[in-house]
Amino acid sequence: MDELPLKEVPGDGSDAVGRWPHLDAVKDRLDFFWCQGEHDFWASRVEKYGSTVFRVNVPPSPPGFPASPVIMLLDQKSFPILFDNSKVDKKDVLLANYMPSLSFYGGIRPCIYLDPSEEQHTKVKTFIMDLIKSNANKWIPEIEKAASEIFxxxxDEMGKKNKSEVNSQCGQFAFNVLFRTIIGRDPGEPGKASLGDRGPFLMQAWLGPQLAPIASVGIPHVLEEPLLHSFPIPYITISYFHRQLVKFFETYATALLDKAENEYEINRDDALHNLIFALGFNAFGGLLIFLPSLLGFLGRADESVRQALVAEVRNAVESEGGEMSVVAVHSMGLVKSVVYEAFRMLPPVPYQYARAKEDLIIASHDARFEVKKGEILGGCQAFASRDPKVFEDPDTFIASRFTGEEGEKLLHYVLWSNGHSDQHASPHNKQCAAADFVPFLCQTFLACFFLRYDDFTTDKPSIHGNSITHTMTSLKLH
Incomplete structure (x- = not known):
């Protein structure tokens, strides 16, 4: 690394007008959402600076937000500094220097906004990880049940219309699996705090205003810019929906709240709102984005890929006596590869941020850069995970990319979980608490799918801002 030239970080977050940083930030925002789009926004700046490390404004930005110059790290060599807790601080930087009102979280700072150095982080993350592990025997049955419901x-929709929208049912699947397994209650079961069939809607209503300033829903920009991107959306707009979620947890998660209080020394209110965040923001929000994309990639792949998946899944299940099991799922090498290739291509959480704890030297493939203490660092996972110096044909979905001994080694470079995919989550790091479990859930879901269907196809996705809708155009039962 010492042989690489030492350079200043190019860019200053004010390229467009120079002396007017607020106008520059607005121009960057318009480029990001409208004039260029997300991928071209990053690619154009890599080309402009001749560097995968540079300083730039990231959404949100003025008028209602502070200017947001961040040092972006867009290659596989520089990106991992974001995982090094000895060098970076993760306190309140989930969305760079923007943070939604704590009213969305009952006035507490959820675990995702805590740095691992904070004692509360260790307590809450240990609690969440233990919940995942303690329900190990329930996950496969609940995945099978919820999958059969959306299938x-x-x-039915294919029979009536010869097509079926994928996203909403994937959301229903994720919501039912998570709540039935972790809370131990069907969210739609009748009761005084039942969510009925509105659970996914309520959760999305709660999520939307938190993320609106950094996302695009595809409405005309003359409306989206002033309404969604210029000021934080106040909590009062969704307080009614949030209260219904809170009531559900207060009513039906009492055993979990008792456990958090008595065994983990977590304040009951903290436990409740961290559960909502973990199940809603982390798990449901991520799966709502990822599962439709996973099916979309496969539905547009060559038919031979789907035929190979069908054969692998059915042989693995047959070898286990016809029952879905952990052993069967873990033996499906191509299924695993497909899931991780989808994570590489389109990670459900595309950005990571951190603040430098000290003056740092950060290296890319081509140079070293000086970073000052307190500066915010950011990484675009979807861009870094397509680093051509690591991945051959990086912009192409290759189903078998992670199969075999050499393919397994490449898993190190899949960064979807705020960590390397061949490493593990811990209460003392910021890697996703479900970093091991989420791929297993997705693999089991695919196994259920290919046990039931011989083939399927999907249309080219419909894209509205950051919202991507996938449509199934054929579905062939086994």
């Missing part, structure tokens, strides 16, 4: 909906 029936897709088949």
């Amino acid at each position: 029936a909906v897709w088949e």
